[in-house]
Amino acid sequence: MDEKVKVADRGKTLEDLKQTDADLRLPSVVEPAHFPIETLAPEARQQTPAVGQRATRPDGRLHGLGQTKYIDDITFPNMLHAKIKRAGIAAALIKSIDTSEAEKMPGVMAVLTGNEIPVNSFGPSYQDQPVLAYERVFHAGDGVAAVAALTEQIAVEALDKIKVEYEPIEAVFDPMLAMQEDAPKVHPPHDNVYATKAIKKGDVEKGFAEADKIFEGRFSTQMIEHVPLEPHASIAEWDGNGRVTLWSSLGRITLGRADISRTLNMPINKIRIVGTVVGGNFGGKNEITTEPVLALLSKKTGRPVKMIYSREEEFIASTTRHPFIMDYKTGVMNDGRIVARKVRLVLDGGAYCSWSETTLGKACILSAGPYNIDNLHVEAFCTYTNKTMAGAMRGFGAPQVCFAYESHMDDIAHDLGIDPLEIRMLNAFEEGSLSPTGQVLQSVVVKESLQTAAERFGWKEFSK
Amino acid sequence: MKHRGKGIGCMWYPIGFTVAANPSAATVKVNEDGTATLLTGTVETGQGSLTVLGQIAAEELGISTEDVHVVSADTDATPMDTGAIASRTTYVTGNAIQLAAERAKNILFEVAAPMLGVRPDQLEARDRKIQVKGYPQSALPVGEVANHAQNGAGTPAIGSASYNPPTVAMDPETGQGKPFSTYVYATQIAEVEVDDETGEVQVIRIAAAHDCGTAINPMLVEGQVQGGISMGVGMALEEEMLFDDQGRQINPNLTNYIMPTSLDMPHIDVDIVENFDPTGPFGAKGVGEPTAVATSAAILNAVYDAVGVRVPNLPATSEKVLAAIKAKRNADPKRVSAS
Amino acid sequence: MTDVSMTVNGEERTASVPPETTLLTVLRENFFLTGSKLGCDVGDCGACTVLVDGIPVNACLMLAGQAEGRDIVTIEGLANQDGMHPLQQAFENLASLQCGFCGPGVIISAKALLEENPDPSVDDIRDALSGNLCRCTGYTKMIEAVQDAARIMRGESADEAA
Numbered sequence: 001m002d003e004k005v006k007v008a009d010r011g012k013t014l015e016d017l018k019q020t021d022a023d024l025r026l027p028s029v030v031e032p033a034h035f036p037i038e039t040l041a042p043e044a045r046q047q048t049p050a051v052g053q054r055a056t057r058p059d060g061r062l063h064g065l066g067q068t069k070y071i072d073d074i075t076f077p078n079m080l081h082a083k084i085k086r087a088g089i090a091a092a093l094i095k096s097i098d099t100s101e102a103e104k105m106p107g108v109m110a111v112l113t114g115n116e117i118p119v120n121s122f123g124p125s126y127q128d129q130p131v132l133a134y135e136r137v138f139h140a141g142d143g144v145a146a147v148a149a150l151t152e153q154i155a156v157e158a159l160d161k162i163k164v165e166y167e168p169i170e171a172v173f174d175p176m177l178a179m180q181e182d183a184p185k186v187h188p189p190h191d192n193v194y195a196t197k198a199i200k201k202g203d204v205e206k207g208f209a210e211a212d213k214i215f216e217g218r219f220s221t222q223m224i225e226h227v228p229l230e231p232h233a234s235i236a237e238w239d240g241n242g243r244v245t246l247w248s249s250l251g252r253i254t255l256g257r258a259d260i261s262r263t264l265n266m267p268i269n270k271i272r273i274v275g276t277v278v279g280g281n282f283g284g285k286n287e288i289t290t291e292p293v294l295a296l297l298s299k300k301t302g303r304p305v306k307m308i309y310s311r312e313e314e315f316i317a318s319t320t321r322h323p324f325i326m327d328y329k330t331g332v333m334n335d336g337r338i339v340a341r342k343v344r345l346v347l348d349g350g351a352y353c354s355w356s357e358t359t360l361g362k363a364c365i366l367s368a369g370p371y372n373i374d375n376l377h378v379e380a381f382c383t384y385t386n387k388t389m390a391g392a393m394r395g396f397g398a399p400q401v402c403f404a405y406e407s408h409m410d411d412i413a414h415d416l417g418i419d420p421l422e423i424r425m426l427n428a429f430e431e432g433s434l435s436p437t438g439q440v441l442q443s444v445v446v447k448e449s450l451q452t453a454a455e456r457f458g459w460k461e462f463s464k
Numbered sequence: 465m466k467h468r469g470k471g472i473g474c475m476w477y478p479i480g481f482t483v484a485a486n487p488s489a490a491t492v493k494v495n496e497d498g499t500a501t502l503l504t505g506t507v508e509t510g511q512g513s514l515t516v517l518g519q520i521a522a523e524e525l526g527i528s529t530e531d532v533h534v535v536s537a538d539t540d541a542t543p544m545d546t547g548a549i550a551s552r553t554t555y556v557t558g559n560a561i562q563l564a565a566e567r568a569k570n571i572l573f574e575v576a577a578p579m580l581g582v583r584p585d586q587l588e589a590r591d592r593k594i595q596v597k598g599y600p601q602s603a604l605p606v607g608e609v610a611n612h613a614q615n616g617a618g619t620p621a622i623g624s625a626s627y628n629p630p631t632v633a634m635d636p637e638t639g640q641g642k643p644f645s646t647y648v649y650a651t652q653i654a655e656v657e658v659d660d661e662t663g664e665v666q667v668i669r670i671a672a673a674h675d676c677g678t679a680i681n682p683m684l685v686e687g688q689v690q691g692g693i694s695m696g697v698g699m700a701l702e703e704e705m706l707f708d709d710q711g712r713q714i715n716p717n718l719t720n721y722i723m724p725t726s727l728d729m730p731h732i733d734v735d736i737v738e739n740f741d742p743t744g745p746f747g748a749k750g751v752g753e754p755t756a757v758a759t760s761a762a763i764l765n766a767v768y769d770a771v772g773v774r775v776p777n778l779p780a781t782s783e784k785v786l787a788a789i790k791a792k793r794n795a796d797p798k799r800v801s802a803s
Numbered sequence: 804m805t806d807v808s809m810t811v812n813g814e815e816r817t818a819s820v821p822p823e824t825t826l827l828t829v830l831r832e833n834f835f836l837t838g839s840k841l842g843c844d845v846g847d848c849g850a851c852t853v854l855v856d857g858i859p860v861n862a863c864l865m866l867a868g869q870a871e872g873r874d875i876v877t878i879e880g881l882a883n884q885d886g887m888h889p890l891q892q893a894f895e896n897l898a899s900l901q902c903g904f905c906g907p908g909v910i911i912s913a914k915a916l917l918e919e920n921p922d923p924s925v926d927d928i929r930d931a932l933s934g935n936l937c938r939c940t941g942y943t944k945m946i947e948a949v950q951d952a953a954r955i956m957r958g959e960s961a962d963e964a965a
C-alpha cells in the first residue's frame with residue numbers, strides 16, 4: 001500500500017485487507033460492443049427554423065441503448081462504498097456514538113460522525129439541517145454515522161456495529177398540535193412555526209358583507225415522495241491538491257457547490273461538481289445530501305467514495321411534498337361571481353425548513369386560483385414536526401391549493417346551480433387582470449385553456 | 465354499480481423563484497464550420513431541457529438543432545445557473561442563451577457586413593446563412609462567415625450573457641408586489657368511473673390544455689404534460705407516506721407506497737394553447753411543474769359528479785370514497801348518487 | 804465462490820461469484836453491462852428487467868446461480884452494428900423516455916411482448932409494462948412507441964394506423 005495514502009489504523013493487518021480484496025477480485029472479460037457506432041440524426045433535428053420542431057433528444061437515444069451513465073454506472077479504481085446509519089428514532093438527544101467495533105471490521109476503511117464535519121449544518125433558507133446528526137435527532141431518517149468500506153455489503157454490516165445511545169425526548173407529529181404554544185419544540189429555542197406569509201387585497205370583511213352567499217370548506221393533502229427511479233447518488237474524490245470532485249445527481253450544482261463549500265469550510269474553487277444525467281428529480285434532488293460526507297470519507301481514505309441511497313433511504317431521508325391543511329371561505333353573488341375569499345394554509349414542514357419558504361410563498365400567491373377576486377386575505381404558516389422533511393416538489397404547493405380551490409369552486413357551482421365550466425369562465429383572469437399581489441398579468445390564456453380543454457373533452461356533449 | 469363523471473381543474477403557475485434573484489448565465493461559441501457549442505450550468509434531469517436550450521441557441525443563430533452541441537453541468541467549466549428548479553430553465557436559462565447567442569451572432573454580422581457590402585444591422589441569420597434582410601439571394605453560409613471571423617478577422621464568434629427575471633419584492637404586511645415575471649395557465653378535464661360497491665375510482669381520460677408560451681419543442685411539452693398528469697393521478701388516488709405513532713415511516717418502499725403504473729393511467733389528450741410571452745425566449749415560458757397541478761382537482765371533481773360525494777382529504781383511496789358513499793346513503797337512503 | 808456460466812447477448816460468459824450474488828450484480832459488475840438498473844432491489848420497479856430464455860425477469864430477484872446455462876438478453880443486446888432495434892428507434896423518435904432510468908427495463912418488457920404478440924392492443928401493452936415503474940412520462944409515449952415499433956416489425960410504416 002502506498003505510504004502516502006492516509007489510512008487510519010483500525011487494528012487490522014495488511015494481510016486482512018489483501019484477503020478481503022482477493023475475495024472480491026473477479027475475472028475480467030472484454031465485452032464486445034453491440035450498439036451501432038452511429039446512426040443518422042432524425043429529420044426534425046436537421047431543420048431550420050429550430051424553434052417549434054419536434055426535435056428528438058440525443059440523450060434519449062443513449063437512454064434507450066442503455067449507454068447513459070448514471071452515478072451507479074460509474075466506477076473508479078480503488079473506489080469505496082459508503083453507507084449511512086439512520087437514527088430510527090424521531091426525537092432524541094444523542095448521548096454517545098461508539099464506532100470502534102465498526103472500525104475494526106476487515107474491509108472498513110473509514111467511519112465519520114457529525115463532529116468531524118467542519119460546519120455541520122445546511123439548508124436553503126435556514127441552516128437547520130445537520131449533515132450528520134451529532135447532538136440531537138430531529139426525525140427518524142436522520143443520519144448519525146457513515147462508513148466507507150471495500151464493498152457496500154461490508155459497509156451495511158458495519159452500520160450494525162455502530163452503537164448509538166439515545167435519550168428519547170418528547171416529539172410532535174401533528175402540524176396543528178405543533179403550532180400550539182405548549183407543543184414540544186422541534187428546534188429549541190426556536191418556535192415550531194418558522195415561516196409565515198400573508199396577502200391582503202381589498203377589504204375581505206366588506207366583501208363577505210356584500211356577498212349573497214358564503215361558502216366554507218376544509219381540505220387537506222398528504223405527504224408524497226418524489227420517487228425518482230434513480231435514488232440519490234454521488235461519488236467524491238479528494239485529490240492531492242486538496243480539491244474535491246463530486247459526481248452527483250444534484251439538480252442545482254451552482255448552489256450545491258456553495259452549500260458544500262460552507263459545510264466543508266473550503267474555497268469554492270477547490271470544489272468541482274459534475275452533474276451527471278439525473279434519473280428523475282421532480283424537486284427532490286434540489287439540495288445536497290451525502291456530498292459533504294463522501295468528500296470527507298474520501299479525504300480520510302485517499303480513495304474515491306460512492307454512495308447510492310437505498311429505496312428505503314429515498315423515502316426516509318430525502319425531502320417530500322408538504323402535507324397541507326387548507327381552510328377556505330368564499331363570498332359569491334348569486335350569479336356566481338366571487339367577491340371575497342379568505343384562505344388559511346398550514347404546511348407540515350417536517351424536521352427541516354428546506355424549501356418551505358418557497359413552497360409557502362407560491363402556495364399563498366396561487367391559493368385564490370386563476371380568478372379575479374377583489375377582496376382577498378391569505379395567511380399561511382409552516383411548522384416543524386418530527387417527521388421526514390418536506391421540501392421542493394413539482395408544483396411547490398400549487399397542486400395542494402389547486403385541489404382545494406377547485407374542489408371549493410365545484411361545491412359553490414353545484415349549490416348555485418351553475419355549470420362548473422361557466423362559473424370558471426365568469427371569474428377567470430384576463431389579459432391585464434390584477435393578481436392577488438397586485439401584479440398586472442400578461443399573456444393570460446385561462447379562458448382559452450378552459451375552452452380548449454372543454455372542446456377536446458366534449459364537456460357539453462358528455463353524458464354519463 | 466359503476467358511475468361516470470366529469471370534472472375540471474383549472475390553474476395558474478409562476479415561472480421562476482419567489483424569494484431571491486435566480487439568474488442563469490450562458491456561453492455560445494460558434495465554431496469555424498458554422499456549428500456551435502453551448503455551455504450551460506443547468507442539469508438535465510430528464511425533462512429534455514438540453515434539447516430545448518439547444519433549439520433556442522440554434523434559432524438565434526439561424527442554424528438547426530443538430531448543429532448545436534450542448535455542454536452542461538460542470539462547475540469547473542460551465543457558467544453559473546440557479547438550477548433545474550421552479551420551471552425556470554426554458555424561460556430564465558433560455559433567455560440567457562438567446563442573449564449569449566445574439567452576442568456571438570453580432571460578431572458574425574460585423575464580419576459578414578463588409579463581405580456582403582451592407583451594414584451589420586441589415587443582416588439576419590436564417591437557414592444556416594447570414595443574409596441581407598429582404599434580399600435572401602445576397603447571403604453567405606454561416607460556416608464561411610464563422611471561419612472568416614476566427615481565422616481572417618481574428619474575432620471568433622463567442623458570446624456570453626446572463627439573465628435574471630425582473631421582480632419586485634412583496635410587501636411583508638400585504639404581500640403586494642411582483643414576485644414573478646410571468647405565469648402560465650392550464651385546464652385539465654377528467655372523466656372517471658366510480659364503483660359504488662368498492663369505492664374504486666378509475667380515471668378514464670384526461671383532456672389537458674396547457675399554456676407554455678411558445679412551445680419550443682411540442683413533443684417534449686406533451687411529454688411533460690403526460691408525466692405531470694401521472695403524478696396528479698398518484699396524488700389524487702394512491703400515494704401517501706404513512707407514519708406510526710412514533711414518527712417512523714410505515715411504507716418506505718414501492719411495495720406498499722402505491723404509485724401509478726401503466727394500468728392506472730388514463731388516455732390523455734394534450735392541447736398546447738397558442739400563446740406568446742414577449743419576455744420569454746421566442747415567446748416561451750415554461751411547462752415542467754404546472755402539468756402536475758390541476759390533475760387531482762379534476763379527478764376529485766369528476767368523482768363528485770359521478771357519485772355526489774366530496775372527498776376533501778387526499779388521497780381519495782377506495783376506502784375513503786366508499787365510506788363517503790355509505791355516509792351519503794345513510795343520510796339520504798333513497799338516492800344512490802347525486803345525479 | 805461459485806462458478807456460473809450463461810449466454811449473455813449471444814456470448815458465452817462465466818464468472819466466479821459468492822453464491823448470494825444476484826443476476827443483476829453479475830451483469831453489471833462482472834460483465835460490465837450497466838444498462839440494466841438497480842431501482843429498488845426487491846422487484847417492485849422493473850428497472851433491472853432482462854430476458855431469461857425469452858421471459859422478462861427482474862434480475863435483482865434472480866440469483867446468478869439460477870441463470871446457469873440460460874440465455875440472457877439485456878438492453879445492450881438489442882442494437883447491433885447495423886442499427887438500433889425498432890423499439891429503440893421508436894422510443895427515440897417519440898421522446899418516450901425522459902430521465903431514462905426505467906428505459907432499458909421498459910424496452911426489454913416491450914420486446915418480450917412483441918415477440919409473443921406482434922400486434923398488441925393498448926391494453927396488452929399496458930399489461931406488459933405494468934411491472935415497470937416510470938415517474939416521468941405517464942407511460943403515454945412509451946405505449947405509442949411500442950405500437951410504432953410493432954408496425955415496423957410487422958413490415959408496415961410507423962404511422963400507418965395513425
